[in-house]
Amino acid sequence: MRWRGVIEEFRAFLPVTEQTPVVTLCEGNTPLIQASRLAKRICPHASLYLKVEGANPTGSFKDRGMSLAVSKALEKRARAVLCASTGNTSASAAAYGGRAELPVYVLIPVGNVALGKLAQAMAHGATVIQIEDNFDQALAIGKTVCAEEGFELVNSINPFRLEGQQTAAMEVCDQLGCAPSYHYLPVGNAGNISAYWKGYTAYHAAGQIAHRPKMIGVQAEGAAPIVRGHVVEQPKTIATAIRIGNPASWKLALQAVGESSGDMKMVTDEDILVAYHLLAAEEGVFCEPASAASVAGLTMCSQAGLVPEGATVVCTLTGHGLKDPDTAVSTSPKARTVKATRDDVLAALRA
Ligand code: AN7
Numbered sequence: 001m002r003w004r005g006v007i008e009e010f011r012a013f014l015p016v017t018e019q020t021p022v023v024t025l026c027e028g029n030t031p032l033i034q035a036s037r038l039a040k041r042i043c044p045h046a047s048l049y050l051k052v053e054g055a056n057p058t059g060s061f062k063d064r065g066m067s068l069a070v071s072k073a074l075e076k077r078a079r080a081v082l083c084a085s086t087g088n089t090s091a092s093a094a095a096y097g098g099r100a101e102l103p104v105y106v107l108i109p110v111g112n113v114a115l116g117k118l119a120q121a122m123a124h125g126a127t128v129i130q131i132e133d134n135f136d137q138a139l140a141i142g143k144t145v146c147a148e149e150g151f152e153l154v155n156s157i158n159p160f161r162l163e164g165q166q167t168a169a170m171e172v173c174d175q176l177g178c179a180p181s182y183h184y185l186p187v188g189n190a191g192n193i194s195a196y197w198k199g200y201t202a203y204h205a206a207g208q209i210a211h212r213p214k215m216i217g218v219q220a221e222g223a224a225p226i227v228r229g230h231v232v233e234q235p236k237t238i239a240t241a242i243r244i245g246n247p248a249s250w251k252l253a254l255q256a257v258g259e260s261s262g263d264m265k266m267v268t269d270e271d272i273l274v275a276y277h278l279l280a281a282e283e284g285v286f287c288e289p290a291s292a293a294s295v296a297g298l299t300m301c302s303q304a305g306l307v308p309e310g311a312t313v314v315c316t317l318t319g320h321g322l323k324d325p326d327t328a329v330s331t332s333p334k335a336r337t338v339k340a341t342r343d344d345v346l347a348a349l350r351a
Helices: 037-043 061-076 088-099 114-124 135-149 158-166 167-176 191-205 249-259 269-283 289-303 325-329 341-351
Strands: 030-035 046-051 082-086 104-109 127-131 182-186 214-220 263-267 310-316
Touching: 037 046, 037 127, 037 269, 037 289, 046 167, 061 082, 061 088, 061 158, 061 289, 082 088, 082 135, 088 104, 088 114, 104 114, 114 214, 114 263, 114 325, 127 135, 158 167, 167 191, 167 249, 167 310, 182 191, 191 214, 191 249, 214 249, 214 289, 249 263, 263 289, 269 289, 289 310
Parallel strands: 046 310, 082 104, 104 127, 182 214, 182 310, 214 263
Antiparallel strands: 030 046
16 A cells, blocks of 8 residues: 555554644655675674665655644644754755745754755745854754744654654564664754654554664764763764754653663764765665764674674664765765777776
8 A cells, every 4th residue: 555654654653633634745664774784894793774764755854753743833823834954854844844835944054054955945945044153053043933933843842753753663663573672873953862762662562562672872973962961062073964062852862872771872973984985885875974873883882892693783874865965975986087988988997
């Protein structure tokens, strides 16, 4: 049967009624791909799966929560939706809000949003406002503006976002036939790791799975407030999606990690780029840099002996590689240009 999107497919677990208008782009049902070649390299005694969230309609996991958040905004007759964003939330809000005929306003940190995401927000018709500061400041202003204007804030502090995003954990269980032993995720504003834990917990309570995984969150070293235990005023990382210094769901993330006996780790930008290129070149899976933090974190943990033999590990790859073409091009070997002759092409092939 046709996949109908996360609200219809997981209706029993979500706060919707017959009166809720369903705004969907048929998000969810993303591939869970076994990564044997990568596993052999980074965690040879475990089974590794990639939850490829870049396969969602706007190219990131945000679509799951946005379907619900925009549906609920429409149900309560909001005048408009607004978000602050490092890029993916704005792309998703623009698409779903536009589809729902709601005005969409997005606040983004100027100069630190990947090109593909900016293009999406603009193409879907959102009003894009670039803030001369970072994401954390944009979110603070966004909250104030929404309160004053009566707009619906569709950042992950909107509880419906996490409700929708929890469906990814349920899908992983459905696809694996059980819960994994470990689940690795990149952490920025910390909503997604909290949502996965909520999803695993709901599935466990419903008797769908026998155990819940240990949740491992991975931050970028230059934007690792949770690992360091304090707000980072000037977050810095090549993974612009997770360039966040004061995560909104900080407490929920600590709860997920604590209750699951998991951990919160940090990795360098260099580690992120190594994982990013390995995923693309050896597994055929092109994700954006922030997404590769999950695999970089797994690599680090495995080297430290923290991945037991026989473990089943899932890494969520949160966004598509095409979101950030600049990083792909600037960190890969240059393409050569040659004269249009057989000899020149052969010479280039053999160089
Ligand atoms: C690809 O779009 O915060 O820990 O404003 O785009 O739930 O914040 C994006 C976050 C990981 C981190 N991977 O998830 C935004 C935004 C990608 C992301 C994260 C984001 P959270």
